[in-house]
Amino acid sequence: MKKTAPGNSPINSGEWWDSYFQQGWESHTGPQQTQHFMECLVANLDKNELSYLAANRLDILDWGCAMGEGAKLLADIFPRSNVAGLDFARTAVDRAKQQFPRQEFIWTADGAIPREFDVIVVSNTLEHFREPFKAMAQHLRNCRSLYLALVPYNETDLRQDHFYSFNESSFPAEISGFRKLYG
Numbered sequence: 751m752k753k754t755a756p757g758n759s760p761i762n763s764g765e766w767w768d769s770y771f772q773q774g775w776e777s778h779t780g781p782q783q784t785q786h787f788m789e790c791l792v793a794n795l796d797k798n799e800l801s802y803l804a805a806n807r808l809d810i811l812d813w814g815c816a817m818g819e820g821a822k823l824l825a826d827i828f829p830r831s832n833v834a835g836l837d838f839a840r841t842a843v844d845r846a847k848q849q850f851p852r853q854e855f856i857w858t859a860d861g862a863i864p865r866e867f868d869v870i871v872v873s874n875t876l877e878h879f880r881e882p883f884k885a886m887a888q889h890l891r892n893c894r895s896l897y898l899a900l901v902p903y904n905e906t907d908l909r910q911d912h913f914y915s916f917n918e919s920s921f922p923a924e925i926s927g928f929r930k931l932y933g
Contacts, residue, residue, distance in 0.1 A: 761911050762878045764859060767839035771817070787873045788812075788820035791900045792827055796932065799896065803828050808868040811836055813861070813889060814875030818846030821853055824871065836863065861885075863892040873900040877912045883925060890926040897928055 760766060795803070803810075808831040812821040815835025825833040834854040837843050843857040858864060870893045876882035882901075890897060901916045908915060921930050 762913070764838045764840070766911075767837075768841040771839050771841040771845065784816050784819040784873070785823060787900055788823045788871075791871065791873055791898060792824075795898075799898075799931070802896065803831070803869065805830075806868075807831060809866070810834070810869040810871065811863065811867040811892075813863065813870055813872050815846060815855065816842050818842075818850045818853060818855060820871070820873055821846070821855070822850045825853060831869075834867075836861070863889060866892050866894055868894045869896045869898065871898045871900075874902065876901050877905070877908075877914050877916065880913045882914050883922070887926050890928055893928070 792800075804827075808828070810824055810828065810831050810833045812824060812833065812835045815821045815837050816839075818835050821833050821835030825831070832854070834856055835843075835846055836856040836858065837846075838858060838861040840857050843855045846853070846855045856864065863870070870889050872886075872889070876885060876899060879885045886897070886899070899921075901920075902912065904917050905912060905915045923930050
C-alpha cells in the first residue's frame with residue numbers, strides 16, 4: 751500500500767507536489783524555508799567553491815526549485831552566472847515564472863535535466879527519494895563540475911514525504927566520477 755496525500759496521489763509524485771504547492775506550500779512557510787536553506791548552503795560553502803562560483807560565468811541549476819526563491823537568490827549572489835530552476839511540479843514552475851519573469855525555469859514531468867550545467871544545486875530534495883543516490887547519479891550525468899547538496903541531517907522522526915535519513919556516513923566518497931568535498 752502506498753502512502754497518499756493531497757488529491758490521493760502517491761507521496762512525492764508530481765501530482766502530489768502540484769496539489770501541495772496549490773494548497774499547503776505557502777501556509778507551511780515553504781517560500782521562507784527555501785530562501786533560508788539556500789542562504790545556509792551559500793553561507794557554509796568553502797572559500798574555494800565560493801570563489802569558483804563568484805569568479806566564473808557558469809550555468810547553474812537549482813534542481814527541485816519549488817517556486818523559485820532559491821534560484822533567484824543564487825542569481826542575485828552570483829550575477830555573472832546563468833541560473834535556472836527546475837521542478838517536476840508544473841504548479842511550482844508556473845508560479846516561479848510569474849514571480850521571477852527574468853529567471854529561467856524548466857518543467858519536466860519526471861525531473862529529468864534537459865542539458866548540461868556547470869553546477870547543480872539540490873536543497874532539501876534528496877530526502878524525498880527512497881534511493882537518493884540513484885537520483886543523484888542521474889543529476890551528475892548533466893553536471894560538469896560541482897554538485898552541491900543540502901539535506902536534513904540525522905532526521906529521526908521522518909516526515910511523511912521524507913523517505914531517507916542522512917547522517918555523517920551517508921554520502922559515498924565518490925559517485926559517478928565526483929568526489930565528496932565535505933560532509
